Amino acid sequence: xxxxxxxxxxxxxxxxxxxxxxxxxxxxxxxxxxxxxxxxxxxxxxxxxxxxxxxxxxxxxxxxxxxxxxxxxxxxxxxxxxxxxxxxxxxxxxxxxxxxxxxxxxxxxxxxxxxxxxxxxxxxxxxxxxxxxxxxxxxxxxxxxxxxxxxxxxxxxxxxxxxxxxxxxxxxxxxxxxxxxxxxxxxxxxxxxxxxxxxxxxxxxxxxxxxxxxxxxxxxxxxxxxxxxxxxxxxxxxxxxxxxxxxxxxxxxxxxxxxxxxxxxxx
Numbered sequence: 001x002x003x004x005x006x007x008x009x010x011x012x013x014x015x016x017x018x019x020x021x022x023x024x025x026x027x028x029x030x031x032x033x034x035x036x037x038x039x040x041x042x043x044x045x046x047x048x049x050x051x052x053x054x055x056x057x058x059x060x061x062x063x064x065x066x067x068x069x070x071x072x073x074x075x076x077x078x079x080x081x082x083x084x085x086x087x088x089x090x091x092x093x094x095x096x097x098x099x100x101x102x103x104x105x106x107x108x109x110x111x112x113x114x115x116x117x118x119x120x121x122x123x124x125x126x127x128x129x130x131x132x133x134x135x136x137x138x139x140x141x142x143x144x145x146x147x148x149x150x151x152x153x154x155x156x157x158x159x160x161x162x163x164x165x166x167x168x169x170x171x172x173x174x175x176x177x178x179x180x181x182x183x184x185x186x187x188x189x190x191x192x193x194x195x196x197x198x199x200x201x202x203x204x205x206x207x208x209x210x211x212x213x214x215x216x217x218x219x220x221x222x223x224x225x226x227x228x229x230x231x232x233x234x235x236x237x238x239x240x241x242x243x244x245x246x247x248x249x250x251x252x253x254x255x256x257x258x259x260x261x262x263x264x265x266x267x
Contacts, residue, residue: 001046005053008032012071025069032078041195043085043242051082063106073102080119089126096120111154114143118158121165130169137162153196156186160199167203172211179204193236195243201229202247209254219258226251 008031015028032054034041042050054075061072076099083092100116118140124133141162144155159182166175179200186197208214209222230251233244 001049001053004031004046005050005057007036008050008054009057016071022069029069029071029074033081040237040241045086048082048086048088051078051085054082055079063102073099073106073108076102077116077119080123084119084123084126089123093120093123093127096123110143111147114140114147114158115154118161122161125165125168130165134162134165134169137165150182150185151189153190156182156189156196156200160186160196160203163200163207164203167207167210170210172207172213175207176204176211179207193232195237198229198233198236198243198247201225202243202250205229205254206250209250209257214257216258216261219254219261222254223251223258226254 008028011028011031012025015025020028032050033047041047055078058071058075061070061075063070063072076095080092080095080099083089083095096116096119100113100120103113103116117136121133121136121140124130124136137158141155141158144152144158148155150156159178163175163178163182166172166178183197183200183204186194186200190197192198205222205225208218208225211218214222226247230244230247233241233247237244239245
């Protein structure tokens with residue numbers, strides 16, 4: 001862990017010292033949360049530990065804009081995400097609320113405020129504050145859509161998050177309607193192996209088989225979709241990734257629901 005943190009610190013410091021452009025600085029910054037070999041995001045305790053190291057590295061920086069990337073504000077975002085990745089949502093809540101307050105006080109661009117609100121709404125959902133999460137996620141999705149259009153990564157990510165909350169509140173029809181609109185966009189822009197595309201298809205399958213009014217055709221489509229998504233996720237992210245494990249759980253549940261519908265006498 002210390003080697004990963006030191007590498008990220010040195011790479012970003014070099015980009016700052018040489019006043020490299022934003023794209024290069026952003027690529028270097030990503031080493032705080034992304035593997036330099038497979039280019040997948042770290043998750044769980046590794047993500048959390050690196051996020052703490054990132055925050056400790058830049059906590060002394062000024063809040064005002066310095067250089068092409070404001071390392072202190074970006075580090076506090078990194079810390080909130082890292083705590084959530086390790087399941088420490090109560091701690092993440094205070095960090096994310098602080099981040100959003102800082103952004104509003106400093107008058108940062110609206111897009112950064114939307115990202116902070118999106119991260120905070122995810123924590124609301126994990127803590128069971130679903131109605132608050134839904135209201136904020138809807139506003140964040142519509143904000144990204146207005147600013148960036150439907151093909152932007154932020155818009156597609158927040159569409160997926162919004163649909164997930166709709167599903168958790170049993171608004172299955174609304175979730176399916178949104179995902180049927182946005183899934184083809186994600187597949188066209190990112191391809192089937194992208195995390196956002198996988199999450200959207202996973203959520204859509206969950207809405208299909210979780211709906212009490214699901215038809216036999218819905219259940220079969222859910223199983224087929226999850227089988228395909230599980231195969232792709234296992235290849236791209238590995239079988240140990242939380243997304244793959246979650247998809248596998250839903251695949252088992254959807255198969256059980258399909259079997260019960262196909263053989264009601266044995267249910």
